[in-house]
Amino acid sequence: MTIALRAREAAAFVRAAVADPRWQARERALAVLRVAALLAVPRTAVTAVDDERRAAHPRDALLLTATDPADPRSAYRFSLVEPRYTDEPLHLLGRCPDCAGEVPVREVRSLADLAAGPLRVTATTFLGNPGHRDDCRNRN
Numbered sequence: 001m002t003i004a005l006r007a008r009e010a011a012a013f014v015r016a017a018v019a020d021p022r023w024q025a026r027e028r029a030l031a032v033l034r035v036a037a038l039l040a041v042p043r044t045a046v047t048a049v050d051d052e053r054r055a056a057h058p059r060d061a062l063l064l065t066a067t068d069p070a071d072p073r074s075a076y077r078f079s080l081v082e083p084r085y086t087d088e089p090l091h092l093l094g095r096c097p098d099c100a101g102e103v104p105v106r107e108v109r110s111l112a113d114l115a116a117g118p119l120r121v122t123a124t125t126f127l128g129n130p131g132h133r134d135d136c137r138n139r140n
């Protein structure tokens with residue numbers, strides 16, 4: 001598919017989202033396109049739902065799931081807080097080594113950031129994240 005055709009398809013996807021009466025539908029559509037572009041996968045490989053666990057206010061965070069078209073058993077889950085700001089980083093979700101809660105383990109701004117390597121967590125994304133169990137030492 002050409003770039004021009006993919007651009008038209010993306011624009012139609014966003015237009016359809018704008019017609020969606022649900023709150024934040026446009027931001028959700030743009031976040032799906034962003035993750036699809038970042039991972040170089042079709043838009044249909046990415047889904048988005050409200051991330052109520054990490055939202056400071058109702059519906060101000062998204063949980064995005066990308067299924068690998070080359071390996072449908074493999075999926076990547078991302079948290080995106082404040083999706084209306086396009087410079088907000090995506091955070092790859094993984095398991096906390098202490099409580100096994102699903103928490104941000106890596107900031108992802110490019111495909112290269114997904115490559116294996118040491119976890120890159122920060123106090124603002126990992127520590128205190130509501131994905132930790134209540135009794136986890138990383139929760140507070």
Ligand SMILES: [Zn+2]
Pocket residue numbers: 096097098099100101131132133136137138139
């Ligand atoms: Zn934990």
